[in-house]
Amino acid sequence: MSSLNKLRLLHQAQKNQWLKPSELEELQTKKLRSIVKHAYENTEFYHKKFKAAGIHPDDIRTLNDLSKIPFTTKEELRQQTLESRVSRGLDLSQCHVTETSGSTGIPLKIVYDEAADDFSKAINLRSHTENGLKLRSRWAVFGDPHHYQKPRWFQKLRIFNPIQISVFEPIEKQIDTLSKFKPEVLDGYTSSIRLLAEAVEKNDIKDINPKVVFGTSELLDPDTRKYINSVFDVEMIDHFGCVELNRTAWECGEHAGYHIDVDAVVMEFISDGEAADPGERGEIVYTGLYNYAMPLIRYSIEDVGVPSDEVCPCGRGLPLMKLIEGRSDSFMQIPDGRIFSPIIWTLIMRQIPGVGQFKAIQERKDLIRVLVVRDQAFTEAAAGQIVHDVQEVMGEGIHVDVEVVEEIQKEPSGKVRCAVSKVGRAI
Ligand SMILES: [Zn+2]
Structure with a gap:
């Protein structure tokens, strides 16, 4: 596909957001039928599941x-081979493959082909451009160096071209880089x-002095939002x-909730097996509408x-949802x-073979317990690697106890938290 076509995807995404709810529903329904049919005809997993x-x-x-279709759980996907979950005949060497973090379970391989990746990037750029990102903005993104990717189509055009700041770098180095770069847009x-x-x-x-700050709602509690807003004199935009x-889903400048990207996903909220009422808490269930390489229904x-x-x-x-606040x-x-921010744990643990769910608990300033729900691939060596990798980041003075457990309790909010400190901190 030409770069021009890809810019057209962004233009289309920008147009879609202003459609009437009824028009969006029509578009969503059309895409839904198509992906359901594709999943049934082209993946072994959904063919069997439908049957x-x-x-x-x-x-x-x-x-x-x-609602006629049964849910797909992570556990179920884990029990499948990758081949049975992706479309028949897919050339994996041409695909973009990532893994889930493992903070809520054993990591899963996620496959996007080029078309899905382009579409996803266009959807992602929509909220950025709507909130002030310009073609050539100086844009800095906090990321995981393990996941730096080759330049995207739009970056090859030298537009929407962020610099990456590794979250593993010491804060002094991050500040040094950012002071020189002078980002207009801060993201991550x-x-x-x-x-x-x-x-x-x-x-x-x-x-x-960024003019726009985008966060991903790993943890946005009201105090954090207020604090970031006051330091940078912005109204941060959460994703x-x-x-x-x-x-x-994303916030617009009104901060009235999160606009759901309904041209990319169907998002259901399920409470006791039924659709939750507006204002009522529900478990999020997604149907992806564009990733034909690895459909999720x-x-x-x-x-x-x-x-x-x-x-x-x-x-x-685009309709609204609300989020449960982080802590x-x-x-x-x-x-x-x-x-250290909690994201560190996700990034470290993702590299360890055989880790299912995990949770890091700081018991004392120099003592961290790491609870691990293991899968078959977990070995003594993996436990040693956790200790090594944590000490590499935090220093050898930190004691790290790895404990294999059967299960990790969810928070009362229903969220799984991958890191908790029982020690206060000075700000
Ligand atoms: Zn809005």
Whole structure:
């Protein structure tokens, strides 16, 4: 596909947001029928699943018909081979393959082909451009160096071209890079942005003045939002999503909730097996509408949200959801004064073979317990590697106890938290 065509995808995504809700529903229904049919005809997993449930793609005509299809759980996907979950004949060497973090379970391989990746990037850029990102903005993104990718189509055009800041770098180095770069747009893990804001305030740094700050709602509690807003004198824009489906909802400048990307996903909120009412908490269940390489139909991500029937004052047709707030006691401060954001755990543990779910608990400033739900690939060596990798990041003075457990409890909110500190920290 030419780059021009890809820019057209972005243009189309920008247009879609202003469609009327009824027009968006029509578009969504059309895409739903198509992906359901594709999944049934081209993946072994969904073919069998539909057969076992006694349903045929022709039974799925409307969004309401979706409820006829049983949920797809992570556990179920884990038991499949990758080949049975992706489309027949897919050339994996031409695909973009990532893994889920493991904070909510054993990592899963997620496959996007080029077309899905292009579409996903266009959807992602939509919220950025709507909130102030320009073609040639100086844009800095906090990321995981393990996941730096080759330049994207739009970056080859030298537009929408961010620099990457590794979250593993010491804060001083991040500040040094950003002071020189002078980002207009700051983007990435909310926890990393919070740590940056704290350092900027503490050291009275004048050179980092983004006009727009985007966070991913790994952890956005009201205090963190207020704090980041006050340090950078912005109204930060929060994003929501997951590794499997990328960005799925976002805030506009009105901050009335999160606009759901309904031209990319169907997002259901399920409470006791039924659709949750507006304002009621429900487990999020996704149907992806564009990834024909690895379809996900009624996929439960084990996260919680609240559907909303409010209309956003901005006038966009994309419907709204609300989020359950995160908590800020996931940061860990160690004896040398450094503070680590919870995302560190996800990034470290993703590299360890055989780790299912995990949770890191800071018991004392210098003592961290790492609870691990193991799968077959987990070995003594993997436990040793966890200790090694954590000490490499935090220093050898930190004691790390790895404990294999049967299960990790969810929080009362329904969320799984991968990191909790029982030690207060100085800001
Ligand atoms: Zn809005």
